[in-house]
Amino acid sequence: MRNDAAACIAVDWGTTNRRIYRLAADGALLDRHRDGHGIARMTRGDYPAAIVAIRAEDAGAPVILAGMAGSSRGWHEVAYVAAPATIADLAAGAWRGTGENVTILPGVAAAPDAAPDVMRGEEVQILGAIAAGLAPADALFCQPGTHSKWIRTADAAIASFRTAMAGETFGLLRRHSVLSEMLQAEPVAGAAFDDGVARGVEDRDLLGALFSVRAGVLLGRLARHDAASFASGVLIGADVASGVATGESVHLVADAKLGAFYARAIGLRGGTVIAIDSEAAFVAGVNRIREAMA
Amino acid sequence: MRNDAAACIAVDWGTTNRRIYRLAADGALLDRHRDGHGIARMTRGDYPAAIVAIRAEDAGAPVILAGMAGSSRGWHEVAYVAAPATIADLAAGAWRGTGENVTILPGVAAAPDAAPDVMRGEEVQILGAIAAGLAPADALFCQPGTHSKWIRTADAAIASFRTAMAGETFGLLRRHSVLSEMLQAEPVAGAAFDDGVARGVEDRDLLGALFSVRAGVLLGRLARHDAASFASGVLIGADVASGVATGESVHLVADAKLGAFYARAIGLRGGTVIAIDSEAAFVAGVNRIREAMA
The missing domain is CATH 3.30.420.310 (2-keto-3-deoxy-galactonokinase, C-terminal domain)
Known part of the structure; x- marks a missing residue:
């Protein structure tokens, strides 16, 4: 069954896995896809063809990449924004330089006076959860995994975190x-x-x-x-x-x-x-x- | 140069390394040898020949094995004695069944009311240090390594320990x-x-x-x-x-x-x-x- 064409495609690109979300113009989720094409299996030169494949059914749709695609081991390294970090900070720190209508979002680094820590990808979910009303603006989040994240938000900003x-x-x-x-x-x-x-x-x-x-x-x-x-x-x-x-x-x-x-x-x-x-x-x-x- | 014949040969037989000490009748150290023939490189059937080689120059001398030779992965499993454990407890728990004048010393297990813990070999050094006047009868010892040991003694007994x-x-x-x-x-x-x-x-x-x-x-x-x-x-x-x-x-x-x-x-x-x-x-x-x- 053919879905409607997507107005935007968002990718949560991890080290091991990749999740692809096709979104309608109003932001509604059209469909999603998960596979094992994490950045660990990609070389820098693999990304342009991967993007073409990702928007095969949605020619020209903007693609937004979150997660490890913006890391030093990914496609193009995008500098971390420092905590406290809001949705606006993530938008301001995004990189849109590929000429292929692809945006790569930044990660978040711990505040300079805190112990060093970094995240790439989790911040979109956390600030999104608050934006969607799934959590209050001041909350504690846990994302378990290979490297578990514990994130405290304040006023809808990533305030501090621990990996x-x-x-x-x-x-x-x-x-x-x-x-x-x-x-x-x-x-x-x-x-x-x-x-x-x-x-x-x-x-x-x-x-x-x-x-x-x-x-x-x-x-x-x-x-x-x-x-x-x-x-x-x-x-x-x-x-x-x-x-x-x-x-x-x-x-x-x-x-x-x-x-x-x-x-x-x-x-x-x-x-x-x-x-x-x-x-x-x-x-x-x-x-x-x-x-x-x- | 040929040393005097040994009255006893003691082996501190670890997982990775082996230390062999030739001792005179008065207990004095005649010489020592260290090599990489830990128990991880031995099968059960290798031990008799290894003992023959160890006492090549000291025919018939008793051989005392401490450490992992008495573990389930060693030559013959010798049950742990429970803390608190003294020199007399180690002697009483030794196994002398090979018929080759070989004694295998037991290890020490934590007391039944403590968190489970075990040692094999360290107890000889710790109680020996006290016997030699190198440490008081009530002391805290640390033996760092792959698995570090922290051992408390009381009245010249292994009282409690942590690995x-x-x-x-x-x-x-x-x-x-x-x-x-x-x-x-x-x-x-x-x-x-x-x-x-x-x-x-x-x-x-x-x-x-x-x-x-x-x-x-x-x-x-x-x-x-x-x-x-x-x-x-x-x-x-x-x-x-x-x-x-x-x-x-x-x-x-x-x-x-x-x-x-x-x-x-x-x-x-x-x-x-x-x-x-x-x-x-x-x-x-x-x-x-x-x-x-x-």
Whole structure:
């Protein structure tokens, strides 16, 4: 079935995955597509042909790229705008130099007086969620993943944020560490996960808690099939403990699977979870940025 | 030059390395040998021939094995003795069943009411250091490495301990992570290391501090050639923060290179370092265990 022609195509271009959204003139989502053509699989010279393919059905439609396409490893490096960053700041920092009606959005860097941190892509979803009324203008957001993001907004601006190597560390331990053979099971959001969260939250000794996975199995105090769930809990617990204080509300922007683990850990930490539709947030963010650039 | 025949040969058999000590009848060290024949390179069937080679010049001398030779991945699994563990407990838990005049010492497990933890080999050095008068009977010890050990003794017994995946985590990050290309330099115990220690000690957010290595380099706030030193400082700082309280004395059992990093971090944490000669400690420990087994 042929959709209506798009007035704009927005791409959330990550390191591993790519999400393509075709938008109508009024900003409504016509359709979306997800694939594995992240920037890690692209060379700089691949982008012009990729853009032609992306707008195959929408000749001439403007294309807006968010995420890693603007990184040093992407198509064209677009400088970060510094927090606090609003929709207007993202629009002002966008790069429109390709001559192909392609706009590449900037990422956001932490304020100069904060610990160094960077994001590319998450800011569109977060500010879009606020624009769409999915979250208040002053809120705490969590986007779990390979590198999880915890983002605080104030007056509808990205105010401060923290990135944690949570998912990547689990992958490193599972594939390459002394714990590897113990971590092959798929983590389950049950009692062993909860025990791991408690350990990760409470003693703040991540390096010690991880070794206790091995010791627990050797001593018969942790079932081998529970080790992956416990280790996942330790890492997510450590992440959550640094991300949210007891009693806070967290706006969770996540896929269902990983979101369930984070929601459970945030609840154990004493936080309240509000789930955000990440695609609706992204589309709202792009529409607001388009308005600001017009 | 031919040494005197040994009255006993003691082996500290680790996962990666092996240290062989030939001892005189009075316990004096005749000579020592270190090589890369850790248990990771051995199958169970390799041990008898290895023992023959070890006592080639000392026919019939008793051989005492400490460390991973008694692990499930070693020659013969010897059950852990539970903390609190003394020299007499190690002697009582030793296994002498090979019929080849070989004794395999047990490891130590954490007390049943503590978080699960295990050691194999370190206990001989720690209790030996106390026996040799190198440390008091109530002390805090640190043995940094792939898996660092922090051990508290009371009344000349291993009372409690904690193992941290410090060195292994640095190796994982350096070889396999998104930080890999930034971490290829050799860490230096200088200002960048100190900054990392401060970060690792202070905010207890290891997963966040590690990502800030990448963000710091991307934002030009951390020199690329300082990244490995900073990351090493973050990990050692996190380890030290969980291992020692401000004002405590730490008996450091380490080789010179890694010991220098830990001594610096412990000093920054407000601790006092007392260096222990690990070989003298091991020999003293073996001699006391032999006496207790006699």
